[in-house]
Amino acid sequence: MEESLFLRMTQPRLPQGTRDFSAAVVQKRQYIFETIRSVFELYGFQPLETPAMENLDTLLGKYGDEGDQLIFRILNNGLNHPSKQTSAKEGFEKILAGQSSTDITERALRYDLTIPFARYVAMNHGQLVMPFKRYQIQPVWRADRPQKGRYREFYQCDCDIVGSRSLLNEVELLHIYAEVFSRLGIEVDIYINHRSILSALAELCGGQEKLTTITTAIDKLDKIGWEKVREELDRGGLSENAVRTVQLYLELSGSNEEKLQSLLLLTREHPLAVAGVNDLRFLHSFAPWPAGVNVITQLSLARGLRYYTGPILEVKARNASMGSIGGGGRYDDLTGLFGLSGIPGVGISFGVDRIYDVMEQLDLFAAIPAKETEVMFLHLGEQESLTAYRLMQQLRRQNIRCEIYPEAVKMDKQLKYCDKRNIPYAIIIGNNEIEQGMVKIKNLRTGEQSTVPAGQLSADLFR
Secondary structure, three states: OOOHHHHHOOOOOOOOOOOOHHHHHHHHHHHHHHHHHHHHHOOOEEEEOOOEEEEHHHOOOOOOHHHHHOEEEEEEOOOOOOOHHHHHHHHHHHHOOOOOOOOOOOEEEOOOOOHHHHHHHHHHHOOOOOEEEEEEEEEEEEOOEOOOOOOOOEEEEEEEEEEOOOOHHHHHHHHHHHHHHHHHOOOEEEEEEEEEHHHHHHHHHOOOEEEEEEEHHHOOHHHHHHHHHHHHHHOOOOOOHHHHHHHHHHHHHHHHHHHHHHHHHOOOOHHHHHHHHHHHHHHHOOOOOOOOOOHHHHHOOOOOOOOOEEEEEEEOOOOOOOOOEEEEOOOOOOOHHHOOOOOOOOEEEHHHHHHHHHHHOOOOOOOOOOOOOOOEEOOOOHHHHHHHHHHHHHHHHHOOOOOOOOOOOOOHHHHHHHHOOOOOOEEEEOHHHHHHHEEEEOOOOOEEEEEEHHHOOOOHHHH
């Protein structure tokens, strides 16, 4: 009994919602990162990195009540010190009562990349050239329930433009989405809506104080269905007529233009609805989009984050069972959260982990060449390895990926190692080869072997 308990205690395990990545997986992920990064830079965005942790007050209140619950808080240092035990006990009592306490935690892991970016802009706006275009590729953490396509640690790839209210920025971001997913071979639907349209709906349903209730509920429509959405709206205090209005809103259908026309009729051309419709029409005017990309007005799209103020976007893969693989929108007063008002912004994010899963589902990695070792120099002795190493460095300078076996063991063992590693070529340099100034090249896939002068060993022999 004690032995089995010890084994369970010492068995290495990963924290829930996290993963290890093998070399093959890392290479596939890097392919995605590099594809996204190259498009960001093609469109003029500059890189930025921020710390993994932020002050807790930087993050709290920016993501809605549900988002706040998913923030990973970091315990303060030294809580076990006698001088801090009384305040720590009081702090834990506050936490258990649903309150915040700086006695226990003052910092947290970042929930996304947008709020840290807004904090960065607020702190450095005097040195930034506006409009400022940045991209950021870093991990984020959420205390979510792990499930397919949802992890507690995952990467986001964001790009944002601050300092401009032009809708051409949204057009650029739509084209970035289209370009990246075209390069990755993923057919996507990009859904767009507008917070002004949702605000107009809230006005029809009792006022702006109903906006959070409505957006939080309808944002779950695809996951929980209309009846559950209705229940949330009822609990949120909407009248029967208001719930019916939301239902009629969600039932609007047809082409993009038909939806917008019907929306204006439903809202009786409320000024907020008109403003939102005009913006969406502008974005649609840049059709047609690249092959494999559709841009669709989706009136149920709400993106419950509080900071969005204009167009909002979400991307879904067309032929894969996966949630959204990207999203974003306009936030014209995000830096106002940090005391810097009047700086407009808009941005999007790529969900790399979900994109990876989609590409695995659709077998889209098959065409990507693996970055494996191409040539193995066999180790046949101390003097032979010295000659081999010098020649290996020459090939490396020509961008041939190569290694030398570290020990002078039997050649058969070295060749078996090459086979397990799927290395296509072995180079054999023994005493005879050194004396003759030659090297033997063995094609491990065909079994063919050739001998060439050491001075003619070049990348062309392995391409």
